[in-house]
Amino acid sequence: MSTLARAMSKFRLAVIQLHVTNVKRDNLSKAKSLIKEAAGQGSKLVVLPECFNSPYGTGFFREYAEKIPGESTKMLSEAAKENEVYLIGGSIPEEDGGKLYNTCPVFGPDGTLLMTHRKIHLFDIDVPGKIRFQESETLSPGSAFSVFETPFCKVGVGICYDIRFAELAQLYSKMGCGLLVYPGAFNMTTGPAHWELLQRARALDNQLYVATASPARDETSSYVAWGHSTVVNPWGEVISTTGSEEAVVYADIDLQYMAEVRRQIPVTVQKRDDLYAVNPVTER
Numbered sequence: 001m002s003t004l005a006r007a008m009s010k011f012r013l014a015v016i017q018l019h020v021t022n023v024k025r026d027n028l029s030k031a032k033s034l035i036k037e038a039a040g041q042g043s044k045l046v047v048l049p050e051c052f053n054s055p056y057g058t059g060f061f062r063e064y065a066e067k068i069p070g071e072s073t074k075m076l077s078e079a080a081k082e083n084e085v086y087l088i089g090g091s092i093p094e095e096d097g098g099k100l101y102n103t104c105p106v107f108g109p110d111g112t113l114l115m116t117h118r119k120i121h122l123f124d125i126d127v128p129g130k131i132r133f134q135e136s137e138t139l140s141p142g143s144a145f146s147v148f149e150t151p152f153c154k155v156g157v158g159i160c161y162d163i164r165f166a167e168l169a170q171l172y173s174k175m176g177c178g179l180l181v182y183p184g185a186f187n188m189t190t191g192p193a194h195w196e197l198l199q200r201a202r203a204l205d206n207q208l209y210v211a212t213a214s215p216a217r218d219e220t221s222s223y224v225a226w227g228h229s230t231v232v233n234p235w236g237e238v239i240s241t242t243g244s245e246e247a248v249v250y251a252d253i254d255l256q257y258m259a260e261v262r263r264q265i266p267v268t269v270q271k272r273d274d275l276y277a278v279n280p281v282t283e284r
């Protein structure tokens with residue numbers, strides 16, 4: 001491997017666990033300053049949480065929704081360019097053609113919008129006495145897979161509940177991703193039970209890096225996020241995490257290490273695709 005290739009196989013990732021308020025302007029300016037802070041620490045890829053510009057809740061999505069391009073994506077584009085980072089803009093409520101989506105915009109270091117991911121699997125759950133949440137009351141699902149290239153590796157994007165679907169991660173892995181990123185706001189019921197477990201499972205199943213970005217916990221909000229933004233390596237180990245407060249979580253991603261794990265335990269090439277296969281039906 002050349003020195004350049006070796007250098008490109010390592011990069012710093014920053015996950016911003018933002019304290020989200022109901023004042024959009026404040027959310028945007030706080031996000032902007034934390035992106036700058038993360039870039040100042042050498043991060044090349046920066047991730048914001050699900051619903052970083054708006055409180056998370058079906059009663060808020062329409063009020064905070066924007067078209068793309070709009071106020072929030074303008075800030076993200078400028079921040080990506082000013083700080084020369086790839087920026088996964090968490091998610092924002094998006095309005096398009098009268099429908100609302102939970103959408104993650106991704107920007108390149110020149111400020112270009114590389115792609116948007118509209119949450120594919122809407123968060124509709126009912127755990128009696130604990131939590132009932134129906135995103136589908138106000139949101140429509142996306143129906144496209146979302147992978148983008150960086151000089152370091154291919155990155156696959158899902159939003160929160162998308163992490164529960166192992167086939168999506170498997171598909172992204174098959175498409176060549178070395179890192180899966182899920183901006184997500186788990187809650188006080190499913191967070192302690194499933195959040196870390198799902199990340200480690202997706203990482204181990206596919207022998208790749210997994211990163212999640214949650215809003216910081218706010219006990220006064222109608223939906224209390226679990227926090228605990230995390231990065232997991234291809235061995236299934238948590239390599240960086242935090243608690244419930246606002247924080248920036250840093251992790252050094254090493255694609256050579258991923259290749260080493262895949263050589264040692266070669267499940268990615270041992271898959272019996274002659275017996276079973278997960279194949280994309282649409283791609284963009």
Ligand SMILES: NC(=O)CCC(=O)C(=O)O
Binds near residue numbers: 160161185190191194
């Ligand atoms: N925002 C979400 O999709 C929440 C997902 C979640 O909490 C879960 O348990 O799954």
